[in-house]
Amino acid sequence: MWARCGIGGILYAFKIYTGRTDKAQTKPELLTGGNVVNRLTRTLPMNVNCKVYLDNFLSSIPLMNSLKEDGLRSVATIRKDRLKGADKLLLSEKDLKKKGRGAFDSVV
Secondary structure: OEEEEOOOOOEEEEEOOOOOOOOOOOOHHHHHHHHHHHHHOOOOOOOOOOEEEEOOOOOOHHHHHHHHHOOOEEEEOOOHHHOOOHHHOOOOHHHHHHHOOOOOOOOO
16 A cells, blocks of 8 residues: 555555556656655645655655655655666765764765
């Protein structure tokens, strides 16, 4: 089940995953996870400082850009293979491990 919940844990929107679908995706460049987020955020108010938090399963740079265009802010962890060159600006995993538990790096 895909779900959009508020900060208090209340479920506001959901979509039941039924497996692979042949339906055309709204935005093919966002792939499956991005299109799920796109559908679940359609009912959010735009340009009113709404923030969407995502895990690394759903996040991608094209999705973050799409949410920004829709007037939504987003925060996410992102998988290394979805960085589109940003990984060259980030610390390597080896350097992060040297810094210890809780270390992080970011790119804006």
